[in-house]
């Protein structure tokens with residue numbers, strides 16, 4: 001099967017910002033965009049994006065999951081990058097228009113339609129290294145995706161990195177391209193040197209997140225994850241999982257965790273650690289690598305609480321459980 005996110009629907013929704021106004025959005029061919037080689041985004045990385053999904057239910061209806069949250073985050077990312085302010089109502093319409101156009105192409109669970117809104121600075125101005133782009137382009141690209149875990153889920157190996165950082169501290173809560181480029185070198189090195197799947201960035205011992213997913217620790221009836229601050233990306237999956245954990249009667253602790261506490265707790269039987277994100281929902285962590293030593297997390301295998309939480313979230317997304325929190329927007 002094609003790699004996650006490498007197949008696209010032939011059309012996307014697109015709008016441009018110029019002269020202090022957004023154009024009407026329209027559905028256009030998704031195989032190319034036209035950009036001046038001097039476009040701000042290509043030189044100074046004025047770019048941010050979102051990732052959300054539409055799901056097909058058994059009755060054939062199609063629903064987008066927590067769209068408002070993703071639009072709010074795109075607005076926040078745009079603001080923090082000094083890109084033009086997005087029109088949230090228009091962005092919502094663009095997402096719904098695009099998904100409606102390809103509603104019959106939305107795969108059945110465990111597949112879904114991955115939705116990638118993207119906002120980039122387009123002004124041709126290489127002299128604007130320290131000034132924002134006055135013009136921009138917003139588009140919503142669609143990619144049908146299958147089961148993220150074809151071939152079975154395996155527990156990940158994470159390198160705990162206390163000296164490096166994923167990105168500059170003031171960029172943490174912006175979903176912006178440069179942050180991923182910034183983390184690529186360290187991750188490539190960790191793969192090569194200690195066969196880690198990901199790095200869990202823990203600057204000065206403060207457990208933050210991996211290159212593209214949030215981190216949560218499950219110890220008995222308690223789920224622990226870093227409280228929201230500007231240093232890391234505020235995942236919608238993180239927030240959904242915490243809500244469902246509280247619904248199940250678990251204790252939700254949003255607070256700082258140190259590497260010392262993490263390693264101490266990981267040694268206890270039954271402890272689980274997971275990464276959360278839209279693409280895979282929850283992925284179990286089996287091993288921490290720290291100062292050349294390896295530490296098993298609980299049994300070292302995917303655990304039952306992670307399965308239960310993933311199932312609870314999937315059940316809502318797939319229309320098999322009541323959408324008590326109003327997370328779904330019906331498209332068709």
Ligand SMILES: *Cc1c(COP(=O)(O)O)cnc(C)c1O
Pocket residue numbers: 051175209210211212213214233234235236237238276277278279
């Ligand atoms: C997108 C992303 C996440 C996960 O966010 P979701 O809204 O749950 O998909 C976490 N960390 C980073 C750095 C991300 O880019």
